[in-house]
Amino acid sequence: MQKIFDEVNSLDKRSYEKFFLTEDILMEHAAFSIYTYIENNFKKNSTILIICGSGNNGADGLALARLLYKKFDIKIYLANEPKSSMAKIQYERIKSLDITISEKLFEADILIDCLFGTGLNRSLDENSKTLISKLNSFNSFKIACDIPSGINNVGQIENIAFKADVTITMGALKLSLFSDVVKDFIGDIQVSNLGIQREIYETQTNKFLLELSDINLPFRDKDNSHKGTFGHTNIIIGTKTGAGIISCDSAFAFGCGLVTAISKEDLDLPYHIMQDRKISKNCTSIAIGMGLGEYEKNEIEKILETDILKVIDADLFYEKLLLKYLDDKVVLTPHPKEFISLLKLTNTDEISIEELQNNRFLYVEKFCKKYPKVVLLLKGANVIIAQNEEIFINNFGRAVLSKGGSGDVLSGLIASLLAQGYDRLEACITASLAHTTASNNYPKNNYSLSPQELIEEIKKL
Ligand SMILES: NC(=O)C1=CN([C@@H]2O[C@H](COP(=O)(O)OP(=O)(O)OC[C@H]3O[C@@H](n4cnc5c(N)ncnc54)[C@H](OP(=O)(O)O)[C@@H]3O)[C@@H](O)[C@H]2O)[C@@H](O)CC1
Ligand SMILES: Nc1ncnc2c1ncn2[C@@H]1O[C@H](COP(=O)(O)OP(=O)(O)O)[C@@H](O)[C@H]1O
Ligand SMILES: [K+]
Numbered sequence: 001m002q003k004i005f006d007e008v009n010s011l012d013k014r015s016y017e018k019f020f021l022t023e024d025i026l027m028e029h030a031a032f033s034i035y036t037y038i039e040n041n042f043k044k045n046s047t048i049l050i051i052c053g054s055g056n057n058g059a060d061g062l063a064l065a066r067l068l069y070k071k072f073d074i075k076i077y078l079a080n081e082p083k084s085s086m087a088k089i090q091y092e093r094i095k096s097l098d099i100t101i102s103e104k105l106f107e108a109d110i111l112i113d114c115l116f117g118t119g120l121n122r123s124l125d126e127n128s129k130t131l132i133s134k135l136n137s138f139n140s141f142k143i144a145c146d147i148p149s150g151i152n153n154v155g156q157i158e159n160i161a162f163k164a165d166v167t168i169t170m171g172a173l174k175l176s177l178f179s180d181v182v183k184d185f186i187g188d189i190q191v192s193n194l195g196i197q198r199e200i201y202e203t204q205t206n207k208f209l210l211e212l213s214d215i216n217l218p219f220r221d222k223d224n225s226h227k228g229t230f231g232h233t234n235i236i237i238g239t240k241t242g243a244g245i246i247s248c249d250s251a252f253a254f255g256c257g258l259v260t261a262i263s264k265e266d267l268d269l270p271y272h273i274m275q276d277r278k279i280s281k282n283c284t285s286i287a288i289g290m291g292l293g294e295y296e297k298n299e300i301e302k303i304l305e306t307d308i309l310k311v312i313d314a315d316l317f318y319e320k321l322l323l324k325y326l327d328d329k330v331v332l333t334p335h336p337k338e339f340i341s342l343l344k345l346t347n348t349d350e351i352s353i354e355e356l357q358n359n360r361f362l363y364v365e366k367f368c369k370k371y372p373k374v375v376l377l378l379k380g381a382n383v384i385i386a387q388n389e390e391i392f393i394n395n396f397g398r399a400v401l402s403k404g405g406s407g408d409v410l411s412g413l414i415a416s417l418l419a420q421g422y423d424r425l426e427a428c429i430t431a432s433l434a435h436t437t438a439s440n441n442y443p444k445n446n447y448s449l450s451p452q453e454l455i456e457e458i459k460k461l
Contacts, residue, residue, distance in 0.1 A: 031063035033192030054083035061114025062090035155179030230257035231419030243291025250412030405451035
């Protein structure tokens with residue numbers, strides 16, 4: 001996993017104080033990293049337009065122009081006069097060369113957005129909005145310097161943002177690159193070294209970006225085993241039976257030795273799924289909530305009271321009785337609408353989905369501060385897995401997962417791992433990575449994936 005920081009100004013400051021680096025050295029490395037990206041990916045003499053603002057993001061762009069000059073066909077568009085001291089210095093440096101300042105925007109092979117970086121401190125004015133909109137309309141390859149202009153420091157977009165193919169971010173990953181609302185704007189992310197290795201530049205953090213290598217699949221290391229060795233999960237089947245049956249199937253596919261569907265009525269289940277009216281004696285995990293619908297409250301309470309690890313999902317986030325069980329036995333897997341209900345039930349906050357989606361990390365942190373024992377997995381374009389003060393982000397998911405039943409598959413995967421002895425955080429991390437990786441491996445297209453096909457892809461991981 002990679003470290004993520006709320007802000008990096010303090011890391012820059014630390015580099016000056018602790019390692020005697022200067023702003024100039026950091027900036028030279030920032031510009032050089034974009035130069036290297038272009039050199040490695042584009043032909044000599046490609047046309048490049050660098051759009052520069054008045055601050056140090058613009059200064060990065062000016063330094064980059066100097067590095068690219070002569071090897072590429074480069075022009076600068078000055079959106080505003082250089083204003084920061086570094087922007088003025090960089091401007092003096094490029095004036096000594098014969099670099100063209102373009103009066104107008106044009107569709108170059110490559111556009112580089114150096115308009116605003118971490119210094120965006122107010123709403124965009126009309127000129128900036130028009131400028132970004134025009135840049136977005138071009139078919140060029142688009143590179144954002146540090147962060148696409150228009151995205152603020154908490155990952156919100158008020159009106160418009162530069163739509164990058166790649167964002168080359170300076171020094172370390174910033175949290176603002178991982179809100180759901182920026183997902184379609186940042187493109188691929190690369191981190192630039194600012195003069196010292198990243199591991200030295202970076203300090204402690206409580207936020208992490210998951211990588212594919214963080215997955216820990218349930219490969220079996222005991223051959224002297226029987227089905228009970230690998231746990232027994234119970235999935236509570238509600239009135240909308242399909243949801244729970246999908247979870248049963250995904251739990252079975254993900255290595256759990258036994259899966260029992262707990263249902264009041266006889267169901268037509270796949271042959272490998274057992275059926276019972278009550279929780280099994282040797283049950284090692286429970287998943288409840290998916291398609292629950294009408295269910296007797298005291299029956300739910302009896303299940304929640306058990307000492308067994310549980311995945312809680314869907315309809316249960318609208319039930320006040322849940323409040324008694326927000327403890328060290330549960331994993332909660334709400335989608336945004338369910339999470340705002342949970343925030344309301346717990347008297348944490350009463351907010352709209354839009355407010356949540358614009359401040360996902362803030363509300364996750366608030367909730368986890370109040371319920372530090374709970375493991376929370378907030379669904380979305382970027383899944384947030386959190387416990388107490390720690391946050392893990394899975395940004396591998398894509399629109400292919402935006403289908404009814406995807407969440408039911410995930411509940412089954414988590415329950416399966418809990419049954420097999422994973423701790424709750426580990427179970428969420430591996431299940432979430434398996435979920436997104438399997439969906440991305442689906443070979444056909446990005447619109448037709450069914451839960452069954454997703455489970456088939458999970459079997460191939
Ligand atoms: N050690 C370092 O410092 C390093 C920094 N690096 C680079 O510096 C970047 C940060 O630079 P920064 O702090 O100068 O801010 P930046 O993003 O250029 O914007 C500020 C300018 O924009 C203006 N402005 C703001 N909002 C506006 C709006 N809505 N509409 C219009 N104008 C607006 C604002 O105006 P003002 O508020 O002063 O009136 C000011 O002029 C960072 O992202 C990275 O790329 C790297 O080189 C590595 C080393
Ligand atoms: N655009 C997307 N990008 C990434 N992941 C997505 C996207 N849309 C949906 N998902 C994922 O798909 C799952 C949907 O879950 P949920 O809304 O509970 O579905 P259901 O209740 O129908 O099973 C979640 O894990 C969510 O993170
Ligand atoms: K930028």
